[in-house]
Amino acid sequence: MLSAKTTRRDFLKGTGILIVSFSLPSFPRAAFAQSATAAKTVALDEVDAFLAVDAKGRVTLYSGKVDLGTGTRTGLTQIVAEELDVPFSRIDVIEGDTLLTPAQGNTWGSLSIQVGGMQIRQASATARQALLQEAAKRLDVPVAELIVEQGTVRSRSGSKQVTYAELIGGKNFSLKVDKQAPVKDPKTYKIVGQSVPRYDIPAKMTGQFTYMQDFKVPGMVHGRVVRPPAIGASLQSVDESSVKDVPGLLKVVRQGNFLGVVAESEWGAIQAAQKLKASWSDWQGLPDQSKLWEYVRATKINKDDVTSNVGDAEQALGQAAKKISATYDFAIHTHGSMAPSCAVAEVKDGKVTCWSSSQSTHNLRLQLANMLSMKESEVRVLYVDGSGCYGRNGHEDAAADAVLLSRAVGRPVRVQWSREDEHGWDPKGPPTLMDLQAGIDAGGNVVAWYSQLYIPEGGGGNVKLVAAELAGLPFEKAMAPGNVIQNTAIPYTFPNVKTVAHRLAETPFRPSWIRAPGRMQNTYCNECFLDELAAAVGADPLEFRLRHIKNDARGTEVLERLGRFAKWQGRSSAKTTGGEVATGRGVTYVKYELTRTYLGAVADVEVNRKSGEIRVKRFAVVQDCGQIINPDAVRNQIEGSVIQTVSRSLKEELKFDRSRVTSLDWASYPVLTFPEVPEVDIELIDRPTEKPWGVAEPPAAIVPSAISNAVFDAVGVRLRSVPFRPAKVLAALQSA
Amino acid sequence: MPKTIPLHVNGRATRVTVDDPEMPLLYALRDNLGLRGPRFGCGLGQCGSCTVLIDGKPVRSCVTPLAAVEKKSKIVTLEGLGTIEHPHPLQQAFITEQAAQCGYCISGMIMEAAAFLARTKNPTEAQIKQALAHNLCRCGTYLRIARAVKRASVSA
Numbered sequence: 001m002l003s004a005k006t007t008r009r010d011f012l013k014g015t016g017i018l019i020v021s022f023s024l025p026s027f028p029r030a031a032f033a034q035s036a037t038a039a040k041t042v043a044l045d046e047v048d049a050f051l052a053v054d055a056k057g058r059v060t061l062y063s064g065k066v067d068l069g070t071g072t073r074t075g076l077t078q079i080v081a082e083e084l085d086v087p088f089s090r091i092d093v094i095e096g097d098t099l100l101t102p103a104q105g106n107t108w109g110s111l112s113i114q115v116g117g118m119q120i121r122q123a124s125a126t127a128r129q130a131l132l133q134e135a136a137k138r139l140d141v142p143v144a145e146l147i148v149e150q151g152t153v154r155s156r157s158g159s160k161q162v163t164y165a166e167l168i169g170g171k172n173f174s175l176k177v178d179k180q181a182p183v184k185d186p187k188t189y190k191i192v193g194q195s196v197p198r199y200d201i202p203a204k205m206t207g208q209f210t211y212m213q214d215f216k217v218p219g220m221v222h223g224r225v226v227r228p229p230a231i232g233a234s235l236q237s238v239d240e241s242s243v244k245d246v247p248g249l250l251k252v253v254r255q256g257n258f259l260g261v262v263a264e265s266e267w268g269a270i271q272a273a274q275k276l277k278a279s280w281s282d283w284q285g286l287p288d289q290s291k292l293w294e295y296v297r298a299t300k301i302n303k304d305d306v307t308s309n310v311g312d313a314e315q316a317l318g319q320a321a322k323k324i325s326a327t328y329d330f331a332i333h334t335h336g337s338m339a340p341s342c343a344v345a346e347v348k349d350g351k352v353t354c355w356s357s358s359q360s361t362h363n364l365r366l367q368l369a370n371m372l373s374m375k376e377s378e379v380r381v382l383y384v385d386g387s388g389c390y391g392r393n394g395h396e397d398a399a400a401d402a403v404l405l406s407r408a409v410g411r412p413v414r415v416q417w418s419r420e421d422e423h424g425w426d427p428k429g430p431p432t433l434m435d436l437q438a439g440i441d442a443g444g445n446v447v448a449w450y451s452q453l454y455i456p457e458g459g460g461g462n463v464k465l466v467a468a469e470l471a472g473l474p475f476e477k478a479m480a481p482g483n484v485i486q487n488t489a490i491p492y493t494f495p496n497v498k499t500v501a502h503r504l505a506e507t508p509f510r511p512s513w514i515r516a517p518g519r520m521q522n523t524y525c526n527e528c529f530l531d532e533l534a535a536a537v538g539a540d541p542l543e544f545r546l547r548h549i550k551n552d553a554r555g556t557e558v559l560e561r562l563g564r565f566a567k568w569q570g571r572s573s574a575k576t577t578g579g580e581v582a583t584g585r586g587v588t589y590v591k592y593e594l595t596r597t598y599l600g601a602v603a604d605v606e607v608n609r610k611s612g613e614i615r616v617k618r619f620a621v622v623q624d625c626g627q628i629i630n631p632d633a634v635r636n637q638i639e640g641s642v643i644q645t646v647s648r649s650l651k652e653e654l655k656f657d658r659s660r661v662t663s664l665d666w667a668s669y670p671v672l673t674f675p676e677v678p679e680v681d682i683e684l685i686d687r688p689t690e691k692p693w694g695v696a697e698p699p700a701a702i703v704p705s706a707i708s709n710a711v712f713d714a715v716g717v718r719l720r721s722v723p724f725r726p727a728k729v730l731a732a733l734q735s736a
Numbered sequence: 737m738p739k740t741i742p743l744h745v746n747g748r749a750t751r752v753t754v755d756d757p758e759m760p761l762l763y764a765l766r767d768n769l770g771l772r773g774p775r776f777g778c779g780l781g782q783c784g785s786c787t788v789l790i791d792g793k794p795v796r797s798c799v800t801p802l803a804a805v806e807k808k809s810k811i812v813t814l815e816g817l818g819t820i821e822h823p824h825p826l827q828q829a830f831i832t833e834q835a836a837q838c839g840y841c842i843s844g845m846i847m848e849a850a851a852f853l854a855r856t857k858n859p860t861e862a863q864i865k866q867a868l869a870h871n872l873c874r875c876g877t878y879l880r881i882a883r884a885v886k887r888a889s890v891s892a
Contacts, residue, residue, distance in 0.1 A: 069838025069875060197834060204839035205827045207773035207814040211840065214772045247738075247755035266767050267759045338777050338785060338840045338874045387840035388875045419778040632834055636880065640837050643876030666782040666872060674865040677878040 042102045047173040049102040050123040057151050057165035059091045064104030065116035066096040068359055069388040070696055071633040072112040074198045078629055079117050082192040083124035085148035096361040096383025106360035110694025113629055125181040127173060134167050186688040195632035212357040212386040213342045220412040222266040223405040224273035226259040227425055230283035230659035235259060242277035253408040258471035262409045284658035286508050293329055296433050300505040302457050308489035311496035316448035320439025324536055328525040330432040330722040331653040333514055336671060339387035340422035341394035345402035346412035352379040356399040357386025363462050364396050368403055371468040392463050392512040394426035400467035423669055424661045427463050427512030428654060430456050430481050432521035436529040444537040448496040453488050456481045456511050457503035463512045482513025487522040491591040492548035516700035527588040527705030540570040542587045555591055555598050558622050562600035565683045566620035576716040582607045584714025588706040596693040598624040603706035607714045612726030616646050616678040616707055626690040637696035639680045645703035647672035653723050741802055746816030757803035762786045764802055773814025773843045784871030787844035788813050794851040814843040826850055829888035837875035844871050849885045859889055
């Protein structure tokens with residue numbers, strides 16, 4: 001180890017590429033330089049892939065996981081600081097650069113800390129172990145007699161010391177990540193477990209932060225895309241004279257059905273995109289929205305995924321004394337990022353460089369290379385923070401747009417989508433439909449649970465790029481809605497259980513994962529139906545859940561603590577208060593993916609019988625996500641995830657006609673506003689000696705069911721269709 | 737024909753040269769003057785990300801044509817309130833409350849709140865929420881934002 005090969009710093013200086021890295025106190029820091037030299041390792045089993053120490057003792061963390069606004073950059077830095085014993089302020093972070101960072105997988109699934117952070121922890125532990133061994137040699141003191149403070153190794157007696165900079169500064173570790181390298185005892189933690197303030201926040205609060213939307217490179221010009229007025233329309237003709245008077249217009253770019261404009265100024269590009277006259281073929285390939293669920297039910301099923309099968313649910317249903325069935329649905333949703341997607345690309349000398357807010361820069365590199373029939377090694381994608389994406393939104397598509405436009409004009413091009421582009425063309429969370437049936441025996445026991453989900457086939461692959469498809473270039477044809485069958489199986493023990501996902505051959509819009517894909521929709525269906533069963537047998541819904549969680553101490557503890565935290569008062573039926581405004585409480589529970597983070601929640605709602613409006617007053621949440629790296633950051637994520645999902649539950653629904661999305665702004669796709677926000681009270685169960693689990697996605701899973709169950713308590717009707725718009729509430733009240 | 741328009745931004749007289757005086761103020765601030773505080777969110781005046789102060793009033797710069805800005809008007813963006821080293825009480829309150837996730841909407845929240853606190857002393861929580869009713873946040877940091885504005889109203 002510690003060989004004197006080309007260093008990362010030299011390498012960074014040699015790439016000639018603008019890198020945005022993060023350090024204290026002055027960041028973002030941009031570095032330009034000259035000619036390229038050797039390659040830095042990005043191999044997942046190499047310490048050098050993750051960490052570098054320079055001659056001054058500054059540490060650089062190279063993370064394949066990126067901070068999507070959730071604070072993981074701070075959390076990962078805490079992990080490195082803790083494990084390496086270096087000050088938090090002495091660590092810089094470079095994220096999501098395909099040339100420099102290891103491919104740790106997409107930043108999705110609330111796995112940045114749980115998976116990415118643990119890879120980084122082990123690399124740091126390996127580095128620390130090696131540094132201690134080297135120090136032992138240099139100081140002639142046994143490792144057991146050494147301690148590390150602030151990046152300096154010293155003997156316990158204090159007589160001898162050597163710094164990390166002296167040991168490794170500017171050199172490679174040349175060391176495999178050692179899975180056995182000892183990590184610190186959580187009892188000794190000084191930085192992990194503390195609410196360290198996020199270090200991106202001061203710059204974000206003062207206008208000194210570089211968002212993707214702020215990012216510039218020399219010679220950059222501005223592009224805009226002109227999308228078809230109908231999703232599947234073909235471009236028939238373009239009248240370039242319609243934009244000849246736009247100042248600074250450089251080019252109208254047309255390739256197949258891909259149409260865009262490039263101008264010297266941003267406003268020039270916007271005007272050109274608005275004024276450009278083009279004629280398109282008619283296309284009306286979307287289903288009738290008023291018959292969406294019939295369409296979903298009639299869609300060809302390509303295969304069935306049986307996600308759990310205990311006993312014989314179908315037979316037990318047939319023999320049950322009482323049978324209960326219900327159908328739940330969850331509308332098509334958009335990601336709804338506050339900033340429309342943006343990217344900068346430069347295609348030059350047979351190479352592509354692309355700056356993007358993609359949550360999957362490594363996969364995007366592959367997609368861009370495929371689109372252009374280039375080698376992956378000729379494409380580099382660098383992450384720059386954007387606004388929150390909550391899944392796979394339009395970032396990757398804007399990147400592909402920028403690449404095509406740059407290739408056409410031979411200059412770096414920035415593409416900023418409009419609000420209409422984002423609402424209209426980002427991929428969507430697909431429509432979700434679930435049929436549920438349960439059997440109850442003469443003694444009031446649930447003897448069978450049988451659910452059938454209707455959802456597009458596919459998992460979490462690469463979502464096809466709009467530009468590639470429009471331009472007639474190669475793209476991946478398989479649908480990638482995310483792993484949407486998660487949490488179809490249930491965390492409760494009944495004698496006969498079968499959960500099936502019917503995987504559909506098609507869905508109206510290009511699908512992708514929105515936050516907590518499938519887990520949110522499926523948990524909604526399951527937890528509402530479970531509530532229906534509790535009511536059917538006259539059981540308190542919290543006690544009923546506890547009764548059926550078997551052999552799961554952590555799940556049981558979450559629900560027991562929730563009962564105390566929310567001051568839950570047992571009940572055997574809906575209380576259905578009278579008057580125009582009724583109040584109710586609903587309880588819910590999830591064990592995320594049945595393998596990790598536990599959450600229980602109680603929602604307090606008001607239902608206006610006259611207007612049909614629901615006000616969510618308060619959410620009480622108890623969460624066990626294992627070891628907590630940063631408690632305040634965890635709370636921030638839970639609050640945000642709950643509030644975003646209250647918005648999805650009450651308000652959100654994509655609107656479309658037979659040709660296109662018609663909910664193209666915040667008026668037609670309303671989201672929760674300030675006066676409608678509930679209080680969110682949180683109790684965290686910290687388990688320092690357990691693995692850290694995902695934090696931000698799991699709370700999304702519990703929100704819709706808690707609200708629906710609370711509405712039942714308030715007015716005695718079940719809301720089985722998200723969003724719970726007033727018209728649906730009124731219809732349910734009238735038919736009750 | 738390019739036209740030069742004088743502007744007074746963050747305490748300084750400056751000028752921008754543009755092809756089209758109907759161009760929204762947002763692009764002059766961002767692209768001509770290199771400011772990052774005002775942000776493009778919708779271009780429709782719906783989300784509030786682009787909010788700046790003009791003579792103390794919150795304005796959606798994405799739908800305000802340059803030509804509509806009075807010569808004498810004083811424009812203030814997030815950068816004009818304070819810096820990391822010397823933050824405005826609102827900026828400090830947002831930092832203290834950790835009132836951001838992605839933070840993209842926060843510039844607009846702070847500018848809207850600055851105008852609100854200038855005309856409302858000791859606001860209630862309900863007043864704060866109403867004042868910010870037309871500023872959208874997708875990450876769901878509303879509760880922290882409300883706490884930060886409350887904190888600033890006390891410290892200001």
